[in-house]
Amino acid sequence: MEFNTDLSEKALSLHRLVSQRADQHDAHLTGLSALASTNQKPLFGMMTSLSSTIQKFYPRITSIDLVTRSPNNPLEIFSTRQSSLDNLTIQQINKAALAATGPLRIIPKDGYYLLVKRSPNTDAARYGLSLTIDANALLQNDLDFGANSAISLLTPKGASILRIGDASSDGFFPQELKFRQVLGSQSQPLVLEIRKIVTPAGLFPWASSLTFTLFLGFVLFAVNTYWKQLRHAKLAEKRALLRENEARIAQASRINSLGEMASGIAHELTQPLTAILSQSQAGERIAKLKPEETEKIVSVLNAISQQATRAGNILERLRKWSTKSTKGLEQVDLNKVAQDINDLMMADLKEKGIRLKLSLSSTAPIILADAVQIEQVVFNLARNGVEAMERIQNGCLEIDTRMNDGWTVITISDNGTGIPADIRPNLYDPFFTTKTNGMGLGLSLCEGIVERFGGILKVENGKDCGVVSKVSFKLDQSNG
Ligand SMILES: Nc1ncnc2c1ncn2[C@@H]1O[C@H](COP(=O)(O)OP(=O)(O)O)[C@@H](O)[C@H]1O
Ligand SMILES: [Mg+2]
Structure with missing residues (x-):
């Protein structure tokens, strides 16, 4: 458990205080080291007076020692202790000084620690200063952490140097509150740990056994009720979200059919209507200027009626699209679908300078589906391809049908811009589009239709460029 606010404020101020104190040790060591090694020999007199000043103001520094740094036989050459240094400590200071590469070294002891600096602080150090x-x-400190609390100082690796106080309790329902943080001193990254054990009885002194049991019962009941309500609310929220998603998708497909149809009509009819208009104007001019050229007039009228028939076909197709097919499954020849889309788009592609290539399977690729909806899928995929090639030279749209390894497949490929990796995850999302006039419904609609007839739609980048959209139906289900 974390400390509560009052306790953590106290813990933080102790942490700040101890970190600051530790930082002061660096400055003392730097001053002392200068006196130890600026000369041939340490300036003992000055070291003695500086040491006594330091110890007077900082009584926590219980001794200052200087040991020769020597691989073999280190010696104490300066110490503020009453008696001389014991051999083990001399060895330890020497070892730390030999191992030191710049930063201070810490030698933990029971209740205290040695802080060692090599002196001078270079590879040619002659002493260990401690x-x-x-x-x-x-x-x-004079912060009051209350009963059942312990303050500990640990080495960076977690070994205890000192613990003040006792944080154990055999009371009812004990809870441990803990603060543990490395000191903010770079040279002494020791760990300050403050632990406190609290019991409900400690928090509420009135909580003698019966009152407390009743109180605890009430708290448990309240928590349980609250938790149940929370779960209930979460579930309801989830259900609402699901319903909303369903509605959104239903709405999407409605708008989809409508939108696709409206833009389809506009798109498809523009071309033949423009042709009809320009042919009519040309015919009118010929009829006025050279009424004798009946042959020319007839050919213009012919062209006009051809375009008008085409416009009529387009409208018929769109009418079929807009009336929801209520028929059951029928045999759909993917070659015929490809051919129809080819006829539908040819004129438009020619105008845009895009080549259209059909490669049809020699055996009839038959699937069980709804022909109009499958046409809609292929048309949408082809239109995406065309739109991706609008600003490209040598655009080529390819529609390929084949029967392969138990699959009946129709593939629509383009050599357009391809799909950037960052939009891939959103490709099939309703209303996701990168086009200024796009509806972003094409792929989500296609996916829905293809899946409805048990097929798989894959829209992927081509090997070199462009996009390959593949619609596959498993053979056994596709040919009934
Ligand atoms: N053949 C393709 N080449 C490049 N990008 C494509 C292709 N097909 C689909 N996309 C990307 O997928 C997006 C979604 O396509 P779609 O669902 O058909 O909606 P829309 O065509 O209205 O943008 C497009 O905006 C486009 O960024
Ligand atoms: Mg589209």
Whole structure:
């Protein structure tokens, strides 16, 4: 459990205090090291007076020692201790000084630690300079953490240097609150840990056994009720979201059919109507200027009626699209679908300078579906291809049908811009479009239709460029 606000504020201020204290040790060591190694020999007199000033103001520094840095036989050459340094400590200071590469070294002891600096602070160091820090004095504070709390100082690896106080409790329902943070001192990354055990009885002194049991019962009941309500609300929320999604998709497909049809009509009729208009104007001019050229007039009228028939066909097709097919499944020849789309788009593609290539399977690729809807799918995929090639030279749209490995497949490929990786995840989302006039419904509609007839739609980037849209139906179900 985390500390509550009051306790964490106290813990943080102790942490700040101890970190600041630790930082002061660096400055002392730097000053002392200068006196130890600027000369041939340490300036003992000055070291003694500086040491006594330091220790007077910082009593937590219980001793200052200087040891020769030597692979073989280190010696104490300066110490503020009453008695001389024990051999083990001399060895430890020497070892730390030998291993030091710049940063200070910490030697943890029970209740205190040694802070060692090599002196001078270069590879040619001659001494190990050590401060002995009393952990108790380092942690000393007048913040009140209350009963059942312990303050500990640990090494960076977690070994204990000192613990003040006792945070154990055999009370009813004990909870441990814990604060643990590395000191903000770069040279001494020791860990300050403050633990406190609280019991409900400690928090509420009135909580003697019966009152407390009743209270606890009430709290548990309240928590349980609250939790149940929360779960209930979450479930309801989820259900609402599902319903909303369903509605959105239904709405999408309605708008889809409508939108696709409207833009389809406009798109498809523009071309033949423009042709009819220009042919009529030409015919009128010929009839006025050279009424004798009946042959020319007849050919113009012919062209006009051809275009008008085409416009009529388009309208018929769109009418079929807009009336929802209520027929059951029928045999749909994908070759015929490809051919129809080819006829439908040819004139438009010619005008745009896009080549259209058909490669049809020699055996009739028959699937069981609704012909009009499958045409709609192929038309949508082809139109996406065409739109991707609008600003490209040598655009080529290819429609390919084949029967392959138990699959009946119709593939629509283009050599347009391709699909950038970042939009891939959204490709089939209703209303996702990168086009200024796009509806973003084509692919979601196609996917829905193809899946309805048990097929698979894959829209992927081509090997070199462009996009390959593949609609596949498993043979056994596709030929009934
Ligand atoms: N053949 C393709 N080449 C490049 N991008 C494509 C192709 N097909 C689909 N896309 C991308 O997928 C998006 C969604 O397509 P679609 O659902 O048909 O909606 P719309 O065509 O209205 O944008 C397009 O806006 C386009 O970015
Ligand atoms: Mg589209």
